[in-house]
Amino acid sequence: MSKRFRVVIVGGGPVGMAMAIELGQRGISCAIVERRTVPHRIPKGQGLTQRSMEHFYRWGVADWRFFGRIDAEEGFFFHAPVPMDTTRDNYDFHGLMQRAAGFEFACEFDYVGFWDMAVAIAKQYQVGRVFIAGDAAHSHPPYGGYGLNNGLDDVSNLGWKLAAQLNGWGSDASMKTYTEERQPIFRETAQDFILARIRTDRDFLEHYHPNRNREEFERAWEKGKTDTPARAMTYDPHCEGSSIVFGPPRGTCSARGTHTFAARPGHHLPSRLLSNRRNVFEALGREFTLLAFDVGDGAVAMFERASALLAVPLTVIRDSYSDGREAYKARLILVRPDHYVAWTGDAAPDSATAVAAKAVGRTGTV
Numbered sequence: 001m002s003k004r005f006r007v008v009i010v011g012g013g014p015v016g017m018a019m020a021i022e023l024g025q026r027g028i029s030c031a032i033v034e035r036r037t038v039p040h041r042i043p044k045g046q047g048l049t050q051r052s053m054e055h056f057y058r059w060g061v062a063d064w065r066f067f068g069r070i071d072a073e074e075g076f077f078f079h080a081p082v083p084m085d086t087t088r089d090n091y092d093f094h095g096l097m098q099r100a101a102g103f104e105f106a107c108e109f110d111y112v113g114f115w116d117m118a119v120a121i122a123k124q125y126q127v128g129r130v131f132i133a134g135d136a137a138h139s140h141p142p143y144g145g146y147g148l149n150n151g152l153d154d155v156s157n158l159g160w161k162l163a164a165q166l167n168g169w170g171s172d173a174s175m176k177t178y179t180e181e182r183q184p185i186f187r188e189t190a191q192d193f194i195l196a197r198i199r200t201d202r203d204f205l206e207h208y209h210p211n212r213n214r215e216e217f218e219r220a221w222e223k224g225k226t227d228t229p230a231r232a233m234t235y236d237p238h239c240e241g242s243s244i245v246f247g248p249p250r251g252t253c254s255a256r257g258t259h260t261f262a263a264r265p266g267h268h269l270p271s272r273l274l275s276n277r278r279n280v281f282e283a284l285g286r287e288f289t290l291l292a293f294d295v296g297d298g299a300v301a302m303f304e305r306a307s308a309l310l311a312v313p314l315t316v317i318r319d320s321y322s323d324g325r326e327a328y329k330a331r332l333i334l335v336r337p338d339h340y341v342a343w344t345g346d347a348a349p350d351s352a353t354a355v356a357a358k359a360v361g362r363t364g365t366v
């Protein structure tokens with residue numbers, strides 16, 4: 001196997017499969033080792049974000065039913081807390097469901113599975129040439145749809161760095177930033193978004209009940225509905241503090257932020273239309289992309305020379321700094337292969353080679 005494949009992926013769950021696609025599309029051969037021979041029976045990724053759809057678009061699977069769903073004709077999917085020592089055979093699941101529904105009914109069980117109401121985060125995501133991603137790196141109760149979505153973000157962060165290293169233009173330093181960029185994001189996601197929401201829901205259930213005070217219950221319920229979008233507006237996973245992006249002084253890597261159309265180093269590139277009416281994401285290159293809006297040829301040529309010198313593949317997109325693109329608030333934007341912004345400026349930097357070298361973790365080698 002060591003002679004035929006450059007990467008071995010252990011676990012053919014959605015994250016392992018996505019990693020195989022990500023690496024395969026970057027020209028890296030991989031083998032997936034999976035212990036199961038049939039798909040899981042329950043859906044474990046119904047709540048997928050726009051960002052995950054962007055990954056699917058990039059992988060060419062956006063129109064494909066990537067994750068099999070349970071046959072929902074007559075099927076129901078039910079989660080509930082059960083005592084710690086519960087097994088498939090020592091608990092009355094049918095009774096639990098009838099109590100929850102408030103009436104008696106007949107049913108058959110296709111599948112009973114267990115998950116822990118706990119958060120676990122690996123201390124490090126890398127040991128030498130071994131990396132972990134998805135639930136192997138971070139797991140939590142299925143609350144809020146952060147599990148698979150975060151796992152796919154791991155894939156897009158690690159995939160380009162690993163492929164770049166194997167293709168000869170990456171670096172060990174860049175691969176180390178996988179932990180540096182991704183782990184703090186998940187730690188905050190768990191604390192501030194998942195556990196905080198579980199506590200809010202628990203407090204709600206302790207305080208309000210329609211049988212006690214229906215009016216108060218309905219008021220609190222309506223308020224809860226408006227709180228959810230407000231929480232989503234503060235979810236902006238970013239890596240401003242990464243050692244391979246030009247973030248602000250004292251920037252950190254965090255799950256919290258604000259949403260804006262301005263292009264900011266360490267943040268996901270916002271969506272804008274190009275003058276040919278294509279979305280910028282349809283035009284980005286597979287590796288690095290330089291967006292150049294109404295800047296002189298000299299600035300672009302500097303980046304092209306740097307890319308040739310470092311053998312870093314670069315796509316250049318030139319367009320006007322108008323028609324909505326000025327909302328980026330930068331005329332030059334260097335975009336990483338995972339669609340995060342590495343650097344921005346309004347004019348050529350002192351050294352485009354220094355910028356590109358830092359973006360691939362090769363400062364000191366040029």
Ligand SMILES: Cc1cc2nc3c(=O)[nH]c(=O)nc-3n(C[C@H](O)[C@H](O)[C@H](O)COP(=O)(O)OP(=O)(O)OC[C@H]3O[C@@H](n4cnc5c(N)ncnc54)[C@H](O)[C@@H]3O)c2cc1C
Pocket residue numbers: 010011012013014015016033034035036042043044045046047048115133134135136142144145146147148149150151
């Ligand atoms: C009920 C439920 C609902 C969920 N809903 C959502 C949702 O709506 N949105 C969301 O984002 N997330 C959701 N999640 C979380 C999501 O399912 C997980 O985050 C996601 O499955 C993680 O993918 P993974 O590939 O990392 O791990 P897994 O899906 O666990 O896949 C790991 C794979 O590795 C294989 N494997 C393990 N050990 C070995 C070994 N030693 N050798 C070979 N193979 C091995 C396993 O067989 C498995 O196929 C939900 C989870 C649950 C339980």
